[in-house]
Amino acid sequence: MTVRAVSPRSLRRxxxxxxxxxxxxxxxxxxxxxPLILLLGHLLREGASSIDLAFFTRMPKPVGESGGGMxxxxxxxxxLVGIAGAIGLPVGIGAGLYLAEQxxxxxxxxxRFLSDVxxxxxxxxxxxxxxHFLVRPVGHFSAxxxxxxxxxxxxxxxxxxxxxxxxxxxTSLREAALALGYPRWRTSVSIVLxxxxxxxxxxxxxxxxxxxxxxxxxxxxxxxNHYWSVALDQPIASLPHQIYTYAKSPxxxxxxxxxxxxxVLIGLVLAISLVARFVTRSRHGGVGD
Amino acid sequence: MTATxxxxxxxxxxxxxxxxxxxxxxxxxxxxxxxxxxxxxxTIRPRSVTALIGPSGCGKSTFLRxxxxxxxxxxxxxxxxxxxxxxxxxxxxRVDVVxxxxxxxxxxxxxxxxxxxxxxxxxxGPRLNGRPSRADLDAIVESALRRTALWDxxxxxxxxxxxxxxxxxxxxxxIARALANRPEVLLLDEPCSALDPIATQKIEELLxxxxxxxxxxxVTHNLQQAARVSDETAFFFLGEVxxxxxxxxxxxxxxxxxxxxYITGRFG
Numbered sequence: 042m043t044v045r046a047v048s049p050r051s052l053r054r055x056x057x058x059x060x061x062x063x064x065x066x067x068x069x070x071x072x073x074x075x076p077l078i079l080l081l082g083h084l085l086r087e088g089a090s091s092i093d094l095a096f097f098t099r100m101p102k103p104v105g106e107s108g109g110g111m112x113x114x115x116x117x118x119x120x121l122v123g124i125a126g127a128i129g130l131p132v133g134i135g136a137g138l139y140l141a142e143q144x145x146x147x148x149x150x151x152x153r154f155l156s157d158v159x160x161x162x163x164x165x166x167x168x169x170x171x172x173h174f175l176v177r178p179v180g181h182f183s184a185x186x187x188x189x190x191x192x193x194x195x196x197x198x199x200x201x202x203x204x205x206x207x208x209x210x211x212t213s214l215r216e217a218a219l220a221l222g223y224p225r226w227r228t229s230v231s232i233v234l235x236x237x238x239x240x241x242x243x244x245x246x247x248x249x250x251x252x253x254x255x256x257x258x259x260x261x262x263x264x265x266n267h268y269w270s271v272a273l274d275q276p277i278a279s280l281p282h283q284i285y286t287y288a289k290s291p292x293x294x295x296x297x298x299x300x301x302x303x304x305v306l307i308g309l310v311l312a313i314s315l316v317a318r319f320v321t322r323s324r325h326g327g328v329g330d
Numbered sequence: 331m332t333a334t335x336x337x338x339x340x341x342x343x344x345x346x347x348x349x350x351x352x353x354x355x356x357x358x359x360x361x362x363x364x365x366x367x368x369x370x371x372x373t374i375r376p377r378s379v380t381a382l383i384g385p386s387g388c389g390k391s392t393f394l395r396x397x398x399x400x401x402x403x404x405x406x407x408x409x410x411x412x413x414x415x416x417x418x419x420x421x422x423x424r425v426d427v428v429x430x431x432x433x434x435x436x437x438x439x440x441x442x443x444x445x446x447x448x449x450x451x452x453x454x455g456p457r458l459n460g461r462p463s464r465a466d467l468d469a470i471v472e473s474a475l476r477r478t479a480l481w482d483x484x485x486x487x488x489x490x491x492x493x494x495x496x497x498x499x500x501x502x503x504x505i506a507r508a509l510a511n512r513p514e515v516l517l518l519d520e521p522c523s524a525l526d527p528i529a530t531q532k533i534e535e536l537l538x539x540x541x542x543x544x545x546x547x548x549v550t551h552n553l554q555q556a557a558r559v560s561d562e563t564a565f566f567f568l569g570e571v572x573x574x575x576x577x578x579x580x581x582x583x584x585x586x587x588x589x590x591x592y593i594t595g596r597f598g
Contacts, residue, residue, distance in 0.1 A: 145405070211442070213438060213440055213442035214442055214444060214445075215403075216400065216403075216438065216442070217438065217442040217443075217444065217504070217507075218444075218454070219400060219403060219431065220398060220400055220431055220435070220436035220438075220508070221431065221432070221435075221454055221455045221458065221507065221508070221511060222427075222428045222429070222430075222431040222432040222455065222458055222511065223428075223454075223458060224428055225403075227458075232444060236444070236445055
């Protein structure tokens with residue numbers, strides 16, 4: 042076989058084209074992160090000055106008085122996310138394990154499809170659903186209803202992510218356990234699930250970060266609360282909802298607090314993502330091929 | 331085939347409760363519509379090494395995986411005929427597969443230690459049977475590692491990840507993991523095909539020592555290896571056993587032309 046010589050002119054054109062295309066891709070990559078950078082910069086400028094110890098430890102002050110914090114909203118968000126995790130993680134992980142281990146089962150195909158549909162469901166619909174079953178019958182808003190709405194959003198996220206992680210466990214490990222005499226369920230739990238665990242933890246953290254900022258499902262479930270409340274059957278404050286209320290108020294003081302709350306919320310999500318990154322990193326360090 | 335083997339003293343098909351004796355009678359196996367094994371009748375002597383040779387796709391591995399019923403996990407497979415291990419029909423409805431797989435250990439082509447410590451890997455099998463005491467477990471792990479000549483190499487780092495070992499060490503760890511169950515039969519599916527010659531030699535020496543205690547069945551593509559390590563050799567071709575005899579005879583004076591063609595490298 043002979044190699045056809047390339048004329049210097051077409052070679053130059055090829056190089057130039059390559060350079061232009063690489064440049065365009067690089068530009069797209071920068072543009073993709075630009076909104077986040079702008080947003081973070083703006084938040085820092087507007088909100089950082091309002092963040093102090095009082096923001097985390099004090100209650101909101103009445104209109105007209107300056108200062109005050111968002112202790113109730115921060116604790117409220119933690120409680121809501123806790124309820125959501127208690128519902129979403131066990132159900133999601135169990136379902137994901139089932140989908141991965143019984144890939145061909147008819148039930149698995151159905152559940153997989155429904156999970157994808159649920160993932161695409163607007164979050165406000167999830168809020169209406171929780172309102173219908175948990176708010177309307179009892180006649181008042183509650184932290185529980187908000188947590189359930191967020192938990193229901195978490196389930197499909199965790200399910201699909203767990204399934205993907207479990208599928209990365211090599212067949213050879215399953216066979217090794219089975220060949221040692223491990224029954225299937227024990228192979229699934231003590232070999233497959235344990236090996237996939239770092240990945241599942243990462244997925245769970247990403248899901249938590251994702252729902253921690255949800256506002257729509259909370260509008261008519263957790264509703265919000267200007268006072269200190271940790272009761273599960275009472276309305277509860279949350280950071281996203283507080284941002285929503287404060288941002289649309291006419292008071293400058295509240296606007297500043299809303300910026301600060303947004304910054305704290307983003308900080309929380311970033312922190313969770315960083316932990317997730319770290320867990321993933323240690324997984325790749327620990328497990329070979 | 332031949333009639334000069336001492337283990338053929340009793341008529342075929344009769345159950346004998348000899349530990350480690352493997353007897354296959356008229357065994358057929360299908361993956362969906364495709365028949366992978368045809369009328370396999372093979373007697374594997376206890377406390378010996380039997381090599382299964384033959385070109386790729388001839389059914390050696392399928393047969394091996396039938397001996398511990400690992401093929402059960404593949405959907406849409408079926409079989410007819412019988413396989414007995416130590417006199418027990420392993421496909422009988424009442425057989426406990428967990429118990430069978432502890433009696434018949436397996437080592438795979440690609441070493442597959444669990445991503446845990448060296449100690450935990452060996453302890454996995456014993457832990458399946460209740461909760462052995464710490465001291466018992468230590469003793470079982472040490473003995474299994476000694477039998478695979480791995481003890482001196484790893485005794486100071488039992489808590490380290492098994493994945494920190496070299497390929498050959500990982501494969502010997504997998505053998506130790508299987509031995510910790512105290513099996514009567516050990517199946518090896520091309521255990522050395524991804525190892526260098528020195529690691530291969532270590533494993534072959536190991537097999538030589540282990541065969542005084544248990545039955546070893548090894549699938550190999552390496553004919554020199556079959557000649558070196560095995561006492562008997564069975565030649566598989568297109569899902570059938572073409573010839574089964576003492577290894578020396580298979581390699582020096584095979585009775586079937588196709589065996590000779592394969593061994594002399596005319597095909598395969």
